[in-house]
Amino acid sequence: MIDKEQYTDVLVIGAGIAGIEASLMFSKADRKVHLVEKTSYTGGTAIKFEEVFSNMECSTCMMAPRQQELLQDKNINLLTLAEVEEVKGSFGKFTVKIHKKARYVDMQNCIGCNACFEPCPVSLKNEFEEGLSEIKAIYVPFAGALPNVPMIDTDHCLRFKGKDKDCKACQEACMFEAIDFNQKDEQLELKVGAIVAATGFNIFDSRKTPQYGYAKVNDVYTALEFERLYASNGPTEGNIVLKNGNAPKSAAIIHCVGRDEKGYCSSVCCMYSLKFNHYLKSKIPEIKISEFYTDLCIPGKSHQKFYEKMKETEVDMIRASDIEISKQGKGIAVKYINGNGKKNSLPVDMAILAPAIEPRDDASKLAKILGISIDEYGFLEEENRDDSSVAISEPGVFVAGCAQGAKNIQDSVSQSCAAVGKVLSSSKYREKN
């Protein structure tokens, strides 16, 4: 029998590409969606990319229409700077507590003109840009962020830190009375019937594999840092430059960083490493590129074609093990053992590491709140690994995207559509009217 008191609203956690897709679909089916996002913006990790493989479409152009649609959708209640704190109840009848941090900028009044940034006396590292640039204590993390409304970082703002209680430089610069220091954090209670967790991933900390020289040797970058170096809205406006300001003449791309440590192949690194080859060649046509890999993992109907196209650009594909990166003169030396077991060394100007995809650092905390388990790698655990990967042992809770395991955008989107399918086809939802 259908319980008449079932809640028809849905909670989606994470406003990355998977969460956005799921929310838009629920809305299309006339469900009210509460979309909870930890950061101040939508788009997740994919919004950091300039282009996506294998058609090299501009990622922002691909996502912006969806993000716009999300912001304009009256069925979707987007809660930024928000986190789930407690979940009680069961499928069809969850009660969820959300902690929503104050942004201190009014979403309605702000027009996104950015006039408030400049007068702010505080500078801090921009985490969105992987620390490669600085922002003020009131900021939007990148040009084109949606919603295009700044936030105040209360950990650094002089006023909130008590260092200068009277500072109101940003407020004075705002022509639209959008800055409100009196905003308060909110505790919200939502009643939802189902939950989709689409909380995304972190990348493996390359410091844990010191042989790659990350954070010790100059011009060794992680994949995400390099994405931002190439991004037209990034810290160098898309100019790929070394620390000394010159363009690199040679670069090494190191696949599988952290694979042994994590115990799995992250599925996307080979493809995005080949994409990096394209990034480098398009900006610096004369650059010499070497890709150091173990096994080329490029499954899918269109990926090998992409690889063959990249090979035409004369990239050196080197099957290697025991890679060690060190400083050599003004540059970098990549020492390795090649496929024939021979020791080699290659001098390069820049090295880019392709680190494993790993669970978000708060994945186990979220799992506990949702009453679900995490797997041996720390990802949210699906009910049955041989079967559909979106259902979870707790009925009414579904998982989509990299929160469940490393995967590409297409597979993430498929999972989010599937999570919607599972929710909407459930008998608990059938008789809404």
Added chain:
Amino acid sequence: MKKKIGVYICECGPNIAEKIDIDKVIDAVSSLDGVAVVDRYKLLCSVDGKKFLEEQIKKQGITHLVVAACSPKQHEQTFMEVCINAGINPYLFQLANIREQCAWITEDKDEATKKAIILVKAAIGRVRYHDSLEKKEIECNPSVLMIGGGIAGIESSLLLASPDRTVYLVEKTSSLGGLITSFEKTYPNMQSCNSIKQKIENIYKNENIKVFTDSEVEEVLGFFGNFEVKVKRETEENEIDEFNVGAIVLATGSTLFDPDKIPRYGYGKIDNVITALEFEKMNLSGGILLKNNKPPKSVAIIHCVGRNEKGYCSEICCMYSLKFVRYLKDKLPDVKVTNFYSDLCIPGKSDQKFYEETKGKNVDFVRATDIEITKQGDKINIKYKNENNKNSLPIDMVILSPAVEPTSDASKLAELTSISQGDGGFFSEEHEKLSPISTSTDGVYIVGCAQGPKNISETIVQAGAATGKILSSLIPGRKIEPEVKTSQISESSCGGCKICNSVCPYGAITFDEAKRISVINEVICRGCGSCTATCPTGAAINKHFTFDQIYQELIEIVK
């Protein structure tokens, strides 16, 4: 009523303002015929910008609107909504893209400004000839045609069927289940495949699922929400069933590349060289045996058979080859297994663990190229290259792991449903990243290996995804809105040559024998313009791309 054209130029923050001299653009277009107002604004898509535009339309009495801003992909919809809010028809509007097509790509500011002037003039030239177009609403049928009774079709059917939604499940073979019924176990959990039997039972028990086995789809007419389908049953009378559905799911699965096409693998010529599927069936039937009925002492598994020929990695072969090692070791503990592979592709989260646990005593992994299989006495000889060294290995049994490819009826079904086939002959998705399940035909979805090689878990995910797409868009009792910018054929100018009938990719044009003219079904028409382009008499026109509209736009650009 006199036309009053309003032209509004967006600065897009610094995006356009810094690259184009907007004041020059304003000067250049202000005195054009019909132009009543020209103005600039810092960000027209912002809340305030939209309010400004809406107020301007009302206050100035604007009848036709031109916005010079970004790509129509970005904000055409935004400004059309502004038109509706301001009380003018949203099709009396034209967006000139002076950001992506101008500011962002033209380095020199003077050049960019000149180009922007041309683009804005072209938009003004065109918008004068725009007509109001009205939205339509049509009833839809929530039922679904599921083509393919494999795991994807079964999963999706079970999720979709309900008292207000019938699923017609059409399977061309005599039984449901597809390839998985030939498997003993699935990886990585090495779970028994018996659960498929329960699911098939559930299909037959479900009164909202109508199963057609030994059947093929013969005809698909219509459009999203209203497809008319004919299914032919392979009976003596070749019965034809006709029914209506709102959506179609293609879950036709895959077949394996025929290793016969690569003679150096010896398939079909040398005894005990078998394909992966033959091995699955042999294993399921209980006995892994050579032709002489003795168990093999040594087995080679050859990965990537046909990969080069097909031009893609089939994703699942490495993993199922590892599963075969498990089968072999379970049943023949002393057997020696050698895997010949090129690159190990084991991308799932527990795939590597599965590999590590499969490695071990008497299980070898050899990275090899130039594999050649020949007969050597009673045995088989495998010649191969390993890091430029030539080697050979005598072996009892060889299992070939061939590439995954679309089924032979894929082309026919693609044609019936007006979708295309892309890389490798698999059905093409609407968008590689964001719409992997949808196709170029509204309401036609592709799932499982018909869309591209994938494992069982990913297949079931896509089956769920198609379910989600259908349940969120095809809701019983709700109406759907077809394309507004359709084509139409003028009765008086149509010569009845039927060229348009043959070029329409959506099957939207029929021939009226009585009147001897072609007629467009505007509900199916997507406004692609193929008929307009081919019509020799100019009878076919697209309502939003008329001769005058296109001519006036072009003339401003070329003059």
